[in-house]
Ligand SMILES: NC(=O)C1=CN([C@@H]2O[C@H](COP(=O)(O)OP(=O)(O)OC[C@H]3O[C@@H](n4cnc5c(N)ncnc54)[C@H](OP(=O)(O)O)[C@@H]3O)[C@@H](O)[C@H]2O)C=CC1
Ligand SMILES: CC[C@](O)(C(C)=O)C(=O)O
């Protein structure tokens with residue numbers, strides 16, 4: 114039964130609106146988990162990388178894997194053993210655990226919980242990094258078990274990369290109100306978040322419900338669905354207009370991370386300021402048009418997430434052995450962008466902006482729309498900021514590595530399903546818009562690099578960009594990110 118839908122409206126709103134930014138002074142490191150046994154179930158994208166960070170933070174981490182993963186030396190077994198972690202079956206590892214982190218795919222959660230719950234010691238804690246199982250499936254957990262969530266707003270690989278840079282990724286923590294028998298859930302979650310490095314980027318005291326509804330929305334729209342849509346459309350357009358395939362491919366593949374990195378450091382304002390003034394005005398106009406076209410689609414995704422329609426549709430596909438997911442994965446692998454060779458030519462950082470005006474416009478439109486749609490549905494601005502803006506470059510990095518294939522491989526299966534769902538609607542939705550697009554905003558410099566503008570128009574555009582609510586909350590939250598590292602300089 115859907116837990117969110119079972120609550121009265123008053124409690125739904127209260128949970129959706131739970132969002133307190135935690136001051137760094139509220140963290141006293143990993144003390145609460147020192148000497149405790151943390152057993153992570155699953156050693157994939159989140160499991161491996163969270164485990165590495167926790168161990169480097171001085172905690173005792175080991176892994177429980179399926180017996181066949183161990184006997185067949187599957188990738189999860191290789192991940193854990195090559196990194197020197199102790200590994201065992203559920204029967205061997207779970208009874209020893211003070212805290213069990215369930216880092217298996219969401220589809221497996223009910224079965225995993227049914228297997229591990231009878232093995233868990235009395236009074237132990239159970240951790241999730243995404244609340245789908247609790248919120249959308251209404252999974253009930255034994256009363257003596259403390260149920261917490263520590264959800265990094267980032268792919269697993271970047272959880273590790275940011276930690277190694279001495280920073281971290283924004284993280285949502287929560288305690289399930291039905292399962293906090295000893296009242297220690299919050300302290301456990303804080304210590305775990307500190308162990309992953311999340312407290313250096315920003316931690317929000319949230320709820321399982323707020324995390325699920327915002328996470329699903331971010332991944333389906335701006336984070337993955339929008340980047341997939343843009344990659345397919347902009348690559349195809351450049352090739353149609355005579356830009357060489359390998360250049361077009363490289364511009365898109367590395368363009369997303371370059372432009373969104375500027376945004377991570379200084380918001381949409383800084384990303385737009387990297388364009389020449391005439392190009393900025395054009396990007397602004399394009400983004401306004403895109404926002405108008407995509408508003409109904411963003412709203413539909415948010416509505417379906419809130420009502421539970423999305424989760425029930427995806428769970429139908431789980432029952433059908435992921436028929437839709439697998440077909441959409443195949444279709445994505447055969448797009449022009451995925452099949453094209455990546456050029457070996459030099460593209461300077463500035464060229465990604467100058468030749469990627471439409472990419473900048475799409476990022477701006479996607480971030481603002483995701484932020485607006487989330488906040489108008491009861492998600493708080495801080496949470497919406499992390500989900501819609503800060504995480505974009507962390508996902509874009511994956512496209513830089515091995516295009517859409519890598520993005521869809523590293524993100525959760527839940528995110529991958531939602532990404533295809535969005536892109537399958539958004540690509541046709543933007544067909545007419547794309548007909549008007551030429552190489553001046555995709556592949557070449559706008560107006561040949563001329564800098565003439567109407568001052569009045571420029572002032573208006575700058576004001577609109579800087580006054581968007583995502584910029585206000587972003588400036589405040591970035592003020593706390595004192596150890597954020599620049600990736601290029
Ligand atoms: N991917 C990401 O970056 C993010 C994921 N999350 C959340 O983190 C959680 C983990 O997702 P993710 O890291 O993508 O998962 P992965 O698909 O990367 O990890 C799969 C791991 O789970 C194991 N596993 C699968 N089924 C079972 C089972 N029935 N019993 C025991 N182990 C099993 C697999 O082992 P094997 O198959 O070898 O047995 C493998 O080690 C999810 O809740 C997800 O929503 C949150 C933020 C980002
Ligand atoms: C963007 C998708 C994500 O929510 C994430 C990496 O944060 C996921 O589920 O993978």
Ligand SMILES: [Mg+2]
Pocket residue numbers: 265266267328332
């Ligand atoms: Mg997420």
Ligand SMILES: [Mg+2]
Pocket residue numbers: 243328329332525527528
């Ligand atoms: Mg997710």
